[in-house]
Amino acid sequence: MLKIFLKKIIELILVLFFVSLTVFFVFRMLPGDPAQMRLGLSPTPEALTALRMQMGLDKPLIVQYVKWISNLLHGDLGNSMIDGTAVSKMLMEKIPKTFELAVYGTIMSILIAVPTGVLAAIKKKSWIDRFSRGIALFGFSIPTYWLAILLMLLFSNWMHWLPAGGYVSINESFTGHIKTLILPVLTVGIINAAQIFRFLRSGMLEVINQDFIRTARAKGLSKWMVIGKHVARNTLPSLITIIALNFSLLLSGMVVTEQIFAWPGLGWLTIQSILSRDYDVVQGAVLISAVIIVVINLIADLMIVLFDPRIRHTR
CATH class of the missing domain: 1.10.3720.10 (MetI-like)
Known part of the structure; x- marks a missing residue:
């Protein structure tokens, strides 16, 4: 019974790892910029660049992923890019x-x-x-x-x-x-x-x-x-x-x-x-x-x- 349980736990960790990779990288391939959507239809280039830096979207994808995983392991799911509400709070509601x-x-x-x-x-x-x-x-x-x-x-x-x-x-x-x-x-x-x-x-x-x-x-x-x-x-x-x-x-x-x-x-x-x-x-x-x-x-x-x-x- 213990052997089966440990095997299932390992499978769980692997599944969650591949899910995190998929959802992170695939979603970022879709068209659309959350910074631009937050600022409106015609933002100035300076404002758009500043907001992208603030949201961390100017960094390479692998850096963004590592940071997200690091925060996740500390129980931090991040904040909404639209209104800044904690994701964990939104999910718990x-x-x-x-x-x-x-x-x-x-x-x-x-x-x-x-x-x-x-x-x-x-x-x-x-x-x-x-x-x-x-x-x-x-x-x-x-x-x-x-x-x-x-x-x-x-x-x-x-x-x-x-x-x-x-x-x-x-x-x-x-x-x-x-x-x-x-x-x-x-x-x-x-x-x-x-x-x-x-x-x-x-x-x-x-x-x-x-x-x-x-x-x-x-x-x-x-x-x-x-x-x-x-x-x-x-x-x-x-x-x-x-x-x-x-x-x-x-x-x-x-x-x-x-x-x-x-x-x-x-x-x-x-x-x-x-x-x-x-x-x-x-x-x-x-x-x-x-x-x-x-x-x-x-x-x-x-x-x-x-x-x-x-x-x-x-x-």
Whole structure:
């Protein structure tokens, strides 16, 4: 177990190193000058040169990268090039909002996908299975932005039940907070439920056809005993993997949902920073997203090893 943990930690460090290289150098290849965007459309050459020196943009890229990494190792993510706000402060304001959306969306997707996936696998080729697969195919195929717009039109424009977007703090209004939360959570939950359903159903069908399941049935165990004790236990590692992967991707990649519903989370901040060429904010947001993905996948891998001793002995 310790050997696996150390191996994963080394992989985590290498992934974060390459992510830092990629986000730093690739983003600086894009057109646009943050100093010019800060000064306006027609700055004087003297003012532009002075601001670039102040922001450190006149130094070679490798020098800028080394300085950024050095500051990062000391816990300093830098400051926004637009208004000077600390990047760490900006991220700490946005991450809880994205985390809240991801948690509720994941819970909803599990509540939808797990019962329907289990039922579809047990009732293979029945109308329940065909209906569930049809709904899952719809959820898996429809683009996130299209589903978000459909829900917005239905519940906001036509029925006038929910606000079309925005964010209301729970401290301001509990009811208002819940209302602004419903549509983005529905969007996230439906899309991810379709993915979890497909993996769960196929995983259970694969286990059900194994020899040890037929042996368990031959011993006289009831159908639900076989499903609960043997099938579910052997399907659990793959289910943990897909849930952890979806959750980490939600935390780091909920850009479309947050943009459509004007949800001021990490994805929304990343897009706004890219548009304004705010290098330090984008670097901090992408790096934090990478950390989230890698750490959650590390936790998921360790959980799988605990639940499935066979993996422990093969590594």
